[in-house]
Amino acid sequence: xxxxxxxxxxxxxxxxxxxxxxxxxxxxxxxxxxxxxxxxxxxxxxxxxxxxxxxxxxxxxxxxxxxxxxxxxxxxxxxxxxxxxxxxxxxxxxxxxxxxxxxxxxxxxxxxxxxxxxxxxxxxxxxxxxxxxxxxxxxxxxxxxxxxxxxxxxxxxxxxxxxxxxxxxxxxxxxxxxxxxxxxxxxxxxxxxxxxxxxxxxxxxxxxxxxxxxxxxxxxxxxxxxxxxxxxxxxxxxxxxxxxxxxxxxxxxxxxxxxxxxxxxxxxxxxxxxxxxxxxxxxxxxxxxxxxxxxxxxxxxxxxxxxxxxxxxxxxxxxxxxxxxxxxxxxxxxxxxxxxxxxxxxxxxxxxxxxxxxxxxxxxxxxxxxxxxxxxxxxxxxxxxxxxxxxxxxxxxxxxxxxxxxx
Amino acid sequence: xxxxxxxxxxxxxxxxxxxxxxxxxxxxxxxxxxxxxxxxxxxxxxxxxxxxxxxxxxxxxxxxxxxxxxxxxxxxxxxxxxxxxxxxxxxxxxxxxxxxxxxxxxxxxxxxxxxxxxxxxxxxxxxxxxxxxxxxxxxxxxxxxxxxxxxxxxxxxxxxxxxxxxxxxxxxxxxxxxxxxxxxxxxxxxxxxxxxxxxxxxxxxxxxxxxxxxxxxxxxx
Numbered sequence: 001x002x003x004x005x006x007x008x009x010x011x012x013x014x015x016x017x018x019x020x021x022x023x024x025x026x027x028x029x030x031x032x033x034x035x036x037x038x039x040x041x042x043x044x045x046x047x048x049x050x051x052x053x054x055x056x057x058x059x060x061x062x063x064x065x066x067x068x069x070x071x072x073x074x075x076x077x078x079x080x081x082x083x084x085x086x087x088x089x090x091x092x093x094x095x096x097x098x099x100x101x102x103x104x105x106x107x108x109x110x111x112x113x114x115x116x117x118x119x120x121x122x123x124x125x126x127x128x129x130x131x132x133x134x135x136x137x138x139x140x141x142x143x144x145x146x147x148x149x150x151x152x153x154x155x156x157x158x159x160x161x162x163x164x165x166x167x168x169x170x171x172x173x174x175x176x177x178x179x180x181x182x183x184x185x186x187x188x189x190x191x192x193x194x195x196x197x198x199x200x201x202x203x204x205x206x207x208x209x210x211x212x213x214x215x216x217x218x219x220x221x222x223x224x225x226x227x228x229x230x231x232x233x234x235x236x237x238x239x240x241x242x243x244x245x246x247x248x249x250x251x252x253x254x255x256x257x258x259x260x261x262x263x264x265x266x267x268x269x270x271x272x273x274x275x276x277x278x279x280x281x282x283x284x285x286x287x288x289x290x291x292x293x294x295x296x297x298x299x300x301x302x303x304x305x306x307x308x309x310x311x312x313x314x315x316x317x318x319x320x321x322x323x324x325x326x327x328x329x330x331x332x333x334x335x336x337x338x339x340x341x342x343x344x345x346x347x348x349x350x351x352x353x354x355x356x357x358x359x360x361x362x363x364x365x366x367x368x369x370x371x372x373x374x375x376x377x378x379x380x381x382x383x384x385x386x387x388x389x390x391x392x393x394x395x396x397x398x399x400x401x402x403x404x405x406x407x
Numbered sequence: 408x409x410x411x412x413x414x415x416x417x418x419x420x421x422x423x424x425x426x427x428x429x430x431x432x433x434x435x436x437x438x439x440x441x442x443x444x445x446x447x448x449x450x451x452x453x454x455x456x457x458x459x460x461x462x463x464x465x466x467x468x469x470x471x472x473x474x475x476x477x478x479x480x481x482x483x484x485x486x487x488x489x490x491x492x493x494x495x496x497x498x499x500x501x502x503x504x505x506x507x508x509x510x511x512x513x514x515x516x517x518x519x520x521x522x523x524x525x526x527x528x529x530x531x532x533x534x535x536x537x538x539x540x541x542x543x544x545x546x547x548x549x550x551x552x553x554x555x556x557x558x559x560x561x562x563x564x565x566x567x568x569x570x571x572x573x574x575x576x577x578x579x580x581x582x583x584x585x586x587x588x589x590x591x592x593x594x595x596x597x598x599x600x601x602x603x604x605x606x607x608x609x610x611x612x613x614x615x616x617x618x619x620x621x622x623x624x625x626x627x628x
Contacts, residue, residue, distance in 0.1 A: 317489020
């Protein structure tokens with residue numbers, strides 16, 4: 001029976017090529033936009049190197065400090081707070097304190113090179129899974145001693161050293177010379193926690209003023225839990241720690257609020273007050289409504305043309321539900337074809353985005369997970385836009401349906 | 408075999424009420440070949456639709472093979488149509504996107520048979536109407552008479568006990584019409600298929616066992 005349905009489905013598609021084209025175009029375009037959006041979402045929040053354990057990693061991105069006079073400040077925390085208090089938590093497996101990536105300008109053979117530099121401690125390399133192309137990370141001793149060593153990414157290696165190996169060579173960053181100890185694959189810029197062009201030890205900074213900054217600063221702290229189940233325990237310990245903080249100047253600030261979050265939680269709170277997933281889901285549903293409604297309309301008029309076929313099948317024993325099934329299968333087939341076109345189109349768009357530099361170091365891909373999301377969307381699309389027209393036409397009285405073919 | 412008792416069929420709209428059938432009482436024995444005649448609008452096709460369970464009578468009751476089926480639901484009626492009744496229409500009603508053998512297989516799609524068995528039965532039905540050589544042609548490649556023969560093959564492929572033919576020769580010339588009638592008579596004679604045929608042609612009606620005449624929805628003796 002399925003073979004019969006598929007045969008007739010293809011014949012119907014070819015009979016009205018323009019309508020089929022319109023339907024496929026609408027489906028493909030919608031799915032391309034959704035797949036690219038899902039790919040971007042996955043790019044930012046999904047488990048990719050160097051952030052392969054998002055279920056076990058929390059970061060203190062922002063805190064809010066308030067004072068007795070009602071004054072407040074919010075933003076990244078100071079190094080002193082993170083080093084003195086967050087680093088002392090006992091339930092995590094590892095804790096890192098690292099700086100926000102900052103721009104710096106260097107010169108090489110007279111050419112100006114702009115780079116993003118991030119100061120990190122040795123624990124940073126143990127929490128995240130960077131892929132080293134040469135050498136390795138700097139050590140805790142390097143950081144303690146303030147050694148001027150650096151890990152750079154492969155684009156920085158190419159900009160400074162052409163195609164040559166970089167380990168052992170000297171690179172100028174932030175008007176200081178650093179010896180390269182390791183080269184890693186490029187990290188996408190949207191990976192806000194780990195991105196940089198070059199990573200240097202915290203204590204190698206020219207000025208150590210940052211060590212006195214408490215409530216306001218330019219540092220994050222990342223916590224690796226022993227397991228995903230430990231996250232609530234860590235958050236609880238963190239909240240307890242906040243009640244025991246001794247402030248450098250209680251007259252200015254005497255209270256800190258904040259909590260360690262996943263990147264998704266932080267983005268969600270920042271952008272939508274904690275409802276990012278909900279907002280995105282609603283946006284996807286609304287975005288899909290337009291082509292779905294369009295496809296429903298096209299399907300209703302398509303099926304009306306086949307009224308006599310409906311009457312005939314009913315005359316020979318098809319029940320209403322059997323006919324609904326036939327038309328839904330045809331519609332799902334159409335959306336799967338649109339889905340295949342969408343995947344091809346999405347690959348092209350993603351390659352173009354990667355090549356354009358619009359998102360620096362973008363590595364947008366269609367991996368199996370995204371493929372399955374897209375396929376599920378296509379099938380849902382087909383079912384949703386096919387069921388109503390199919391049900392409506394299967395209710396058609398067989399005599400009227402047959403008469404419709406005779407006219 | 409087919410029994411209609413006091414059948415009425417009334418079509419109602421917001422403003423108009425049309426009596427298509429009124430007080431129809433009819434018994435058709437198994438293996439009979441009867442014709443139904445009357446002027447346009449006399450209710451012939453409506454009668455056929457009621458017998459074929461495509462339309463529900465407003466009043467009265469209908470029995471097929473001893474079962475009173477007035478209260479049956481859509482799914483049960485669909486099963487009876489599939490198992491017991493075959494239809495032949497004036498305009499053939501072949502699906503142009505499917506080839507001949509796929510058209511003939513349609514009734515068998517709703518019987519949960521394996522594909523090989525469906526194909527075998529469809530080819531056998533085509534053989535009975537003399538169209539095996541056209542099995543993989545499309546309807547548009549056939550003459551009117553050939554298309555009607557395909558429609559008959561489709562109607563009989565499931566070996567129904569009742570064949571309902573609504574003006575089966577209406578769109579054919581007399582020579583092709585005679586061919587079709589020969590096939591219908593052959594089915595009636597060889598398989599004991601009960602045939603109820605609507606026709607305008609008194610010449611064809613004379614070849615049947617008896618003729619039911621309708622006028623304005625009523626039986627006329």
